[in-house]
Amino acid sequence: MDIKSMKNYIYWLFCQFELITCSYLMEPWEKLLFYTFNITMLVTVLYTAYIFVPVHISTAFQFFWHFFGNQHENTVSIVK
Amino acid sequence: INHIVHNGGLYKRPFNEAFEETPMLVAVLTYVGYGVLTLFGYLRDFMRQWKIEKCQNATEREEQKDFVPLYQDFENFYNRNLYMRIRDSWNRPICSVPGAKVDMMERVSHDYNWTFTYTGRVIKDIINMGSYNYLGFAQKAGTCQKAAAKVLSHYGAGVCSTRQEMGNLDKHEELEKLVARFLGVESAMAYGMGFATNSMNIPALVGKGCLILSDELNHASLVLGARLSGATIRIFKHNNMQSLEKLLKDAIVHGQPRTRRPWKKILILVEGIYSMEGSIVRLPEVIALKKKYKSYLYLDEAHSIGALGPSGRGVVEYFGLSPEDVDVMMGTFTKSFGAAGGYIGGKKELIDYLRTYSHSAVYATSLSPPVVEQIITSMKCIMGEDGTTVGKARVQQLAENTRYFRRRLKEMGFIIYGNEDSPVVPLMLYMPAKIGAFGREMLKRNIGVVVVGFPATPIIESRARFCLSAAHTKEMLDTALKEINEVGDLLQLKYSRHRLVPLLDRPFDETTYEETED
Numbered sequence: 001m002d003i004k005s006m007k008n009y010i011y012w013l014f015c016q017f018e019l020i021t022c023s024y025l026m027e028p029w030e031k032l033l034f035y036t037f038n039i040t041m042l043v044t045v046l047y048t049a050y051i052f053v054p055v056h057i058s059t060a061f062q063f064f065w066h067f068f069g070n071q072h073e074n075t076v077s078i079v080k
Numbered sequence: 081i082n083h084i085v086h087n088g089g090l091y092k093r094p095f096n097e098a099f100e101e102t103p104m105l106v107a108v109l110t111y112v113g114y115g116v117l118t119l120f121g122y123l124r125d126f127m128r129q130w131k132i133e134k135c136q137n138a139t140e141r142e143e144q145k146d147f148v149p150l151y152q153d154f155e156n157f158y159n160r161n162l163y164m165r166i167r168d169s170w171n172r173p174i175c176s177v178p179g180a181k182v183d184m185m186e187r188v189s190h191d192y193n194w195t196f197t198y199t200g201r202v203i204k205d206i207i208n209m210g211s212y213n214y215l216g217f218a219q220k221a222g223t224c225q226k227a228a229a230k231v232l233s234h235y236g237a238g239v240c241s242t243r244q245e246m247g248n249l250d251k252h253e254e255l256e257k258l259v260a261r262f263l264g265v266e267s268a269m270a271y272g273m274g275f276a277t278n279s280m281n282i283p284a285l286v287g288k289g290c291l292i293l294s295d296e297l298n299h300a301s302l303v304l305g306a307r308l309s310g311a312t313i314r315i316f317k318h319n320n321m322q323s324l325e326k327l328l329k330d331a332i333v334h335g336q337p338r339t340r341r342p343w344k345k346i347l348i349l350v351e352g353i354y355s356m357e358g359s360i361v362r363l364p365e366v367i368a369l370k371k372k373y374k375s376y377l378y379l380d381e382a383h384s385i386g387a388l389g390p391s392g393r394g395v396v397e398y399f400g401l402s403p404e405d406v407d408v409m410m411g412t413f414t415k416s417f418g419a420a421g422g423y424i425g426g427k428k429e430l431i432d433y434l435r436t437y438s439h440s441a442v443y444a445t446s447l448s449p450p451v452v453e454q455i456i457t458s459m460k461c462i463m464g465e466d467g468t469t470v471g472k473a474r475v476q477q478l479a480e481n482t483r484y485f486r487r488r489l490k491e492m493g494f495i496i497y498g499n500e501d502s503p504v505v506p507l508m509l510y511m512p513a514k515i516g517a518f519g520r521e522m523l524k525r526n527i528g529v530v531v532v533g534f535p536a537t538p539i540i541e542s543r544a545r546f547c548l549s550a551a552h553t554k555e556m557l558d559t560a561l562k563e564i565n566e567v568g569d570l571l572q573l574k575y576s577r578h579r580l581v582p583l584l585d586r587p588f589d590e591t592t593y594e595e596t597e598d
Contacts (some may be wrong), residue, residue: 016572022113022513025165027192030120 089363092400096500097319097359103511103575110540114162117512121161126243136194137164147491158534162512162581166229167193169531175202177220178511180551193316203526207261207556209546210530214387214503215474216551217418217458222468224418224457229448235449243435247446255452259423262393262459264403267432268425271440272447274412275301276424281438283309284433285408286347291331291374293324294349297357302349302380311347312337318357321365324348346375352384352395352411356537356545358498358506358579360384363395367405377409386416387503392475398501416462419454421447430554446563475548477501481548481557488561490509492572497543505546506532507564507573515542522572525563 018024023031127133137160140150163363168189176183184203187196215222229253239245252270259268271277282305286292290311294302296318306313306509314331314481316323335342348370361379370377381394389397394411396403403409409425424434435441447455482503489496495508509515509531519531532577533542552560568574 012570015570019517019571020109020113020511021514022117022511024513025117025516026120034116034120 090368094289095360095362098497099357099359099497100495100578102508102574103577106510106575107540108110110512113511113513114539117162117165117484121157123159125157125431153537162534164193166198166516166519166533169516172528177218177552178208178213179218179220180208180213180216180549180553180556181205182208182211182373184523184528201524206523206528207552207560208528208549209560210528211549212383212547212551213418213549213551214383214416214478214547215392215458215462215471216549217454217461218551219418223461224454227457228453231453232450237450239306239446241445242443243441243446248562249446249449249452251452251456252446255447255456256423258296258456258459260425263397263409263425264393265409266425267428268423268451269431269434269438269441270413270421270423272421272444273440274414274422275420276440276444277310277410277412277424277598278302278380280436280444281410281424282306282347282349282436284438285309285378286311286345289336289343290345290347291343292347292349293327293331295319295351295354295361297354297383298349298351299355299380302351306349318354319359319362319401320348321362321369324366325369325581328369329373332373346373348375349378350380352379352381352388353499353502353504355383355504356505356506356532356543358496358502358545359368360388360395360398360499360502363399363401367401371405376407377405379406379410379412381411382422383415383502383504384586385411386462386475387478388501390475391464392416392471402515413451413455417455417458419451421451421455454473458490474539478548478550481550481552484554485546485548485557485561488557489564490576492565493569494568495576496562503548505548507546508575509542509544509573510540510575512542514573517571518544518567518573520527521567522563525567527560527563 013025021034023034026034100197115596124133128135138149138151165520168187173185173187174182175185184206186199186201186203188199189196211218219225235249235251239247239249243252255270256268259270260266271280275529278299278301282292282302286309288310292306292309292311292313293316294306294313296315310387314327315530331343331346334340348366350363350366353360363379366377369375378397384398385394386392388395394409396406396409403425406427408430411424411425412422413419414421424431457466460466461468462475464471482501482505486496486500486505489505489507497506497508498504512533513582515531515533519529522529529544529546531542531544537543547559
């Protein structure tokens with residue numbers, strides 16, 4: 001039953017998307033065009049995120065680590 | 081903004097009007113929707129121009145392609161690309177009397193609303209939430225119908241002349257005396273068409289050298305009449321008395337634009353109930369301003385006559401004012417009386433002047449006799465002169481229906497515009513796809529509604545407009561409310577951020593105030 005209500009909920013969300021972007025009013029070939037464009041853009045964005053976001057995060061992390069990390073090593077040496 | 085106004089004792093009852101602001105997210109998404117539709121509109125126009133797609137709308141002929149284009153402005157672009165997609169919600173043919181329930185002919189379109197074909201089936205007993213049938217006089221049986229049938233067999237249907245020539249029947253004289261008595265004015269005159277009453281009589285009353293102050297949201301007939309008259313027109317913000325007072329002050333102080341002479345006449349044009357907003361004019365304040373600055377008032381009671389006031393005499397009675405304060409009282413018989421036509425009431429000199437100088441009296445055919453009889457019978461019924469209390473019961477039923485319906489819709493969480501007491505209920509839809517979806521879904525559930533979009537309303541504020549009637553029983557309203565609730569959940573229309581505390585079992589009376597929690 002949970003699967004059914006989940007499917008109904010997802011269908012309802014899809015209907016809301018259709019209403020907001022007015023694809024409810026479009027003819028089938030227009031809908032095809034619109035969804036193709038949207039899905040292409042979405043896939044492109046996700047692919048770019050997949051490739052670049054880990055690299056960005058690790059670079060940023062290293063930058064901040066250097067910033068605080070060197071100080072930490074210095075204090076360790078002084079205490080020693 | 082919800083506020084209850086007591087303006088220095090001018091108002092004898094609380095004036096409860098609210099126009100909730102459009103939520104920001106909804107406005108942004110509406111623009112997104114219109115943007116997508118505009119892009120697709122350009123694509124389709126491109127395809128039509130390069131003959132990839134067959135062009136089904138009006139275009140210029142081949143020889144005229146080099147002339148100034150006729151169909152390139154935004155109105156036509158909108159018409160071709162947005163209106164055509166949702167066109168099946170309008171111009172629906174009905175095939176019975178438009179009472180509380182109506183029969184509609186079913187039609188389908190196989191080429192996306194460019195052409196329609198009738199399937200032959202008739203959808204029966206659709207709850208009619210769109211007809212201007214405020215007191216329920218649109219009936220095919222009853223005293224009004226019998227009287228009209230008798231007059232039809234006596235006088236026939238056509239008048240074949242104008243009022244000034246041979247079209248002045250004794251029925252018309254009887255009607256005018258009755259209307260004058262109903263309104264409490266000295267004299268009245270009736271015309272064949274409500275739109276023509278406004279557009280043809282304002283030019284007779286004002287001319288060049290006069291000033292017209294007209295409300296922002298006035299009806300097309302008032303705007304047309306004002307423009308035809310040739311007077312200077314200035315617009316004040318909707319129902320905003322500070323804006324009106326500023327305009328009046330400027331007019332008196334500065335006079336006419338170039339010569340600085342005083343204006344010959346200043347005429348304020350307002351309506352009793354504005355049909356797109358459901359708001360009621362602030363009449364006590366307008367009359368106070370009119371008296372202070374010595375100008376004239378033209379009140380168009382098309383929707384409010386018969387629908388407001390304890391005995392149905394309109395917005396003047398609703399506020400407890402005297403009809404002598406309003407210089408020109410105009411109204412129509414289309415809405416509350418179940419007939420057609422319009423009237424103007426006022427002082428005897430004014431009406432005698434209009435009988436000679438109005439375009440409508442000289443050139444337009446006068447009212448048809450069965451229609452006149454319908455108006456006479458229904459007006460006598462409202463006044464109680466036919467010996468029954470049917471009229472009074474109907475006026476009270478309409479007021480109860482109005483309050484109940486508005487309160488229930490607000491409790492459900494829809495954004496409803498307008499005054500608490502107006503029987504016109506606009507429910508905001510905002511997004512263009514929801515306009516079409518709402519109309520279709522409600523028809524599937526056997527309820528007929530009127531949805532309104534761009535040219536009649538601002539572009540993001542599209543709405544569904546319900547017109548309540550005294551003929552609606554509580555069961556019909558409950559059914560309609562249940563379906564509206566379902567469709568509201570389905571289409572996600574419950575935008576309101578002010579939640580009303582639901583009243584459990586308090587009766588309707590004058591002291592029931594609303595409680596809101598923000």
